[in-house]
Amino acid sequence: MSQVSRRPLSSKIGRRSFLKMAALSSAVGAGGVIASANATREATDAEVKNPYPNAKKVKTICTACSVGCGIIAEVQDGIWVRQEPAQDHPVSLGGHCCKGADMVGLLRSTNRLKYPMVKENGEWKRISYKEALDRIGEQLNKYQKENPDQVQFMGSAKVSNEIAYYIRKFAAFYGTNNIDHQARI
Template identity: 75%
Template sequence: MSQVNLEPNNAKIGRRSFLKMAALSGVAGSGVMLNSANVTRKADDVELSNPYPKSKKVKTICTACSVGCGIIAEVEDGIWVRQEVAVDHPISLGGHCCKGADMIDMVRSAVRLKYPMVKENGRWKRITYSEALDKIAAQLKVYREENPEQVMFLGSAKMCNEQAYYIRKFAGMYGTNNIDHQARI
């Protein structure tokens, strides 16, 4: 590792430490410059009252897990434009976890899968739900006949205890003990 001599008393600093300090000073300098350049401003009263004048607020439930925290989704022309916490919700009491706070981004993501697809000849093709379920059932049948232990069933953070019980029972009926929860993946 190369060493940089910064002081006459031969105190040395490693290259990695030097680069970390240089990066940190660059970020701090950029922050000071942006703050002093008036790049951001406070929203005026009209913007704060309603930046989406044709929108409507819809009370809904966060689907990131099975807790069921409250979200107030603001929807304009069928598009979720922003969200707020549901202060009066009996479970979340006006709070969100990091996943719930990001729910709008998960819903509006450009890479979100919106319908069943299958890859044919190197290209993705949209199929119906019936076709997808038929393909899955046929493949599960093949695996069960060959060796059911090659299949694993995964639960979800969205599941309640009763649903987890059903998944466990289904896996046992299928012939495997391979079950797990998605939080470990």
């Protein structure tokens, strides 16, 4: 019979173990408080059926890449409130990638640029679309006169062959061969 060595149990608990135990006990305690305080309730049948009562469902496509997966966007009072994959879409067959699954989040992000802005004296300032287009036009004219090869034109996987042709022709008339596709970036 083999002899098993028995070490005395240490009463010392490591820092990491203590933090894990503290986090677990806090979560259990908070869960108990929430459950006992009636802070949550069962959703009503109407809420489960449609939490956005006057919303309308609009079939659209995802613009994150060139695949064009199907999205059913739910719109309430002109605001996109949630989405689901279009189960009957011939390309995506009801699936979404991680980018497409959050298109509504991208659209509603607080970091989203919603209007033209320019940085002057270290501060961002809102400008009109007309002013923005005028500034871009002036800058393009300046670059074309100086050296057209300092400009690059970008295509997109979302454009048709005809639009891609026009982008290429515009770059040629501008005086540069610097054109690329957004998928290469």
